[in-house]
Amino acid sequence: MHGQVITTMEKRSSARAYSTEPLSQEELDIILKAGLMAPTGMNRQEIHFTVVKGDHPVLAELDEEKRRLRGQEKQPVPFYYNAPVLVVLSAEEDFKWSKVDAGIAVENMTLAAESLGLGTLIIGCIYDAMHGEKRAYFSEQLKIPDGYDFQIALAVGHKTDDKTPHAYDFDKQVTIL
Numbered sequence: 279m280h281g282q283v284i285t286t287m288e289k290r291s292s293a294r295a296y297s298t299e300p301l302s303q304e305e306l307d308i309i310l311k312a313g314l315m316a317p318t319g320m321n322r323q324e325i326h327f328t329v330v331k332g333d334h335p336v337l338a339e340l341d342e343e344k345r346r347l348r349g350q351e352k353q354p355v356p357f358y359y360n361a362p363v364l365v366v367l368s369a370e371e372d373f374k375w376s377k378v379d380a381g382i383a384v385e386n387m388t389l390a391a392e393s394l395g396l397g398t399l400i401i402g403c404i405y406d407a408m409h410g411e412k413r414a415y416f417s418e419q420l421k422i423p424d425g426y427d428f429q430i431a432l433a434v435g436h437k438t439d440d441k442t443p444h445a446y447d448f449d450k451q452v453t454i455l
């Protein structure tokens with residue numbers, strides 16, 4: 279009873295090291311379409327996807343602001359682990375299902391990337407930087423539509439690490455009535 283999607287889920291694990299090899303346009307299109315194919319509450323389709331190349335200066339600014347807010351020293355690698363692409367998901371601020379929908383979309387993209395042999399990292403650590411005093415600046419830089427706010431981001435690239443998938447405790451997390 280193992281379909282392809284299950285096999286892909288079993289293999290997926292967060293990647294925190296990437297080569298400099300860029301994504302092909304085809305790979306990027308497939309991943310973005312996987313996000314667009316995700317279901318949304320009331321079919322609102324309220325998620326916006328901003329594709330940022332890994333060398334875009336806004337990423338260094340975001341990294342610095344994240345560290346400033348957390349009182350962190352400069353790390354050897356930035357928050358997106360030098361992945362060649364970061365996809366930033368924003369959504370309607372006042373829509374009840376924005377967070378859930380962004381989560382579904384980002385996981386669709388993660389599994390699409392895994393199925394292409396690419397690595398991903400879901401990134402939430404810039405949330406406070408994206409919602410803090412520089413919110414207007416970062417929103418402008420990332421072309422986040424009016425009335426939308428940051429939800430989650432996804433780093434994608436050719437991974438150079440190989441973490442084993444996380445363990446879980448079925449009995450602790452599942453109740454069957």
Ligand SMILES: Cc1cc2nc3c(=O)[nH]c(=O)nc-3n(C[C@H](O)[C@H](O)[C@H](O)COP(=O)(O)O)c2cc1C
Binds near residue numbers: 290292294430442
């Ligand atoms: C909502 C969310 C936010 C996350 N934010 C970060 C992050 O900012 N930085 C990071 O290194 N990992 C982040 N992760 C990755 C988790 O740490 C990772 O999924 C978890 O440790 C389980 O490991 P696995 O993905 O390899 O199964 C995030 C994951 C999720 C689902």
